Amino acid sequence: MSTIQGEPFIINIGPQHPSTHGVFRIKATVDGERVIDAEMVMGYLHRSMEKLAEERTYTQNIPFTDRTDYLSSMSNNLGYVLAVEKLAGIDVPDRGQAIRVIMAEFQRLASHCMAVGAFTNDTGAWQTPIMWCFREREKVLDLFEMTSGARLTCNYMRIGGVAFDLPKGFEEAARKTLAGFPQLIDELDAMLSGNEIFLARTKGVGVLTPEMATNASLTGPMLRGSGIAWDIRKADPYCGYEQYDFQIPIGYNGDSYDRFSVRLEEMRQSVKIIQQALDRLPGGPHSTQVPLALRPPKGEAYARVEGPRGELGYYLVSDEGPSPFRFHIRPPSFINLSALKEMTVGGTVADAIVVLGSIDIVVGEIDR
């Protein structure tokens, strides 16, 4: 019996490809439909923010953090200002902290909408779930515009608090926006969670064992999908997260489906947190006075928040100058890519796309 002999060839998934969510490239060596090797090529969007930040003052650096992960600018702002506050020892008033929590959770909702929608798009659901997600995400972005004046790059957090107090009518608008989310999540659940095709495409695809997830420094829904109960909001509460009642969703097998369902459940929990925060929004000032030319004492600080994509850390070193001596971002979607090769090799090209969608990368954050 003779078999057909073929030879592997290289197929470039990206840099211009609908499913790489930006200019990111996987150099996949395929044997027929099966991926036998995958190499990541990145840096198309590299802007050297870490170097640029060393030339600007601490306050001037906040807009940079918007532009790393442009789908969750509020969380990035928050991580950075927390690091500066830790470095300089600045306290934030209660109202400022509650506003931060509200904004960060709204950002998580918006970001997860994008993540879930894009992921379902990658599995081939022809634009329908992503449009539903965008319907609700738009409302959150409207809220951000109402609050900070910008929809995507908000630049809202400040060292010592937030830039402005909440505008008039924010609370009603926020509650109205929030009311749409349980319906959206139920719709997505009904449409996808039990869908036989969706299950076949995502179950058992891109499996990460908990050991592997830990060893590869994965964070966020990737880590939780593998069954590790880890959430910075619970483990190391910042901005008063310990006051709110919420739970950590964790998956079973660490496959793409678990990451999807964890994200959906996290959206439910975020809705819960925002409702609690709106219910007990304290009065008082929204920010403390911080000197414009802030010169934190000599030292270093590593502060992290639980961003939508996982542990978002900022490592700052100060030499008592007006600008940080070293400004390092720990980008979750960059480090989440560590295990991409392990997850894709052995699957088909279609699986590689699903795995990439389940990681939920943002190329602005990978390349910085």
Next chain:
Amino acid sequence: MKQPFLVSDKWYDIRDLSNLSNEILHQVDRALPGEAAYILSPLLGFVFVFLLFVLPTQLYLGVLGERKIIGRMQSRYGPNRTGKFGVLQPIADAAKLLTKEALTPRYADKTIMYLAPVLFVMPAVMVWAVIPFGPEMIIADIPNSLVYYLAVSSVPTLVIFMGGWSHNNKYSLFGAIRIVAMGVSYEVPLVMALLGVVVMTGSLSLNGIVFWQDAFDIWLVALQPLAFAIFFICVSAELNRTPVDIAEAESELGSGYLTEYSGMKWGLFYGMDIAYALAASALGATIFFGGWSFFGLQDWVPSWLFFIGKLYAFYFLFIWTRGTLPRLRIDQLMAFCWKYLFPLALFNLFIVATERVIWTDGLDGEKGFVYIFAAANILATIVLVVTWARFLGYRPENQTTKPRLVNEAGGYVPVTPASGEGR
């Protein structure tokens, strides 16, 4: 043939537009010598059928309707800028595509690449020749039109392969190879399912199948639900529509075999895709939904209106699945074809053949037994599908799971039977 209630073959009887064309031909035959009418008749048929039905419907209701309905499913408006409710959108699209630069890759096989869109159009037009719009409204009433339809409609597979191959592009090649694998595989259960219909009705002619349904006052979708399901899935695969559009697979392969096509070459593929979908809807409506007949009502109302209505109802099914379902992977798709559809089609054929033998030999073809068969077949379909899905295709790992919820952060939470209640 059952005679209509009011027999009339005057040209103004619009219940059957063939009266009008016959009248014209008659006048031509009288006025002009020789074979003028003979030459004119196919042209007239083409004008009547293609220009009156296919082109406007394809352009307006196909393109626009699909975009509008999908838009509504995705909670957005769909096209609404060009004209009232966006009714001019297909024209605007076509104008845009015509003015666009048609790029050709340097190392493409230009002959095949330019030929493919042209060849793609031809079968899309040809299949309409045998679709009965009314009892007499049919361009070519050949006795084995079903075979003709199946033969012509399998040509696009080859054309798509040509298009994908010629670009010297790996994505296109992926799409091309996928369509060959899929097209050939899905042809088998499709023909098997339609064979059941042929055995039951005893006719290979589409018009004959419609007459049979009219005579027995039952649609074949009730008599052969399993064949209908298989037909619908296989036709979706043949047409490259979601959830089985793996040859195009926008999120995986860019656009598969269409990756390098631009301008009107792409537009031809896009438009003819919809024409094929409409043709397949016409076939489905004819075979399974009674075509132009509507339980005797076609004697009063123009029968082609019923046909058009059924065609769009069927087309809506395509749009609906497209707007709802994710896409399958190639290996799952092939497994689905050979492990599920093919055996079920064989079972269906077996059941139908048995019924046919009992019916003609034992029961003298009495009309009332058709309804008993329909009930039996619906039951058999449910039993077969459920059995196949539950017991033969059951995968415990492919069940819906809800994530576990924990209150405290910590390390790995092992999956225990107690915590695994969601699965």
Next chain:
Amino acid sequence: MTRELTGEELAAAAERLVPGSVARTEPHCCYIKPEHLRETMTALRDDPEMDLVYLANLCGVDYWDRFEVVYHLHSFVKNQIGTYKCETHDREKPVIPSVVPVWHGAWMQEDEAYDLLGIVFEGHPNLYRIFLWDGYPGWPLRKDFLSMPGGLQPGLNEFAGVSRRGEPPVRMTE
């Protein structure tokens, strides 16, 4: 709350697991000798008492006179975080042992540190310039790499430090 381990605790743990591995201790961190780095890290990861299984962050810092690589290690179960460091004083060819055999997650972060700071991680399976292209002049995050305004211009072929017009480089001052 996550407990931040002090320098003494970190040093004690490292000394207990690999005697003689600690170079020096600071209030919030502990410096490991490069020759003992991988051994110490493996021991810290596997030690049930420290349980620092998770490499939260890895980055390099240029302090003009030395390069430091900072490791933020985390324990899920004990909920504690520790900062270990490793330094090298060689500016010409800074070499630090790679911890990729210990943590797979260090792979790309070390690539990044190599790309932007020029720290060579010995034993790294695939050390390459992950963001910038091969042959990029200089290491951008080093302190002696010119600042952007008035410094390196796009398309400059010369090495960093010499502007295209031959003028002395301008450093933006505070």
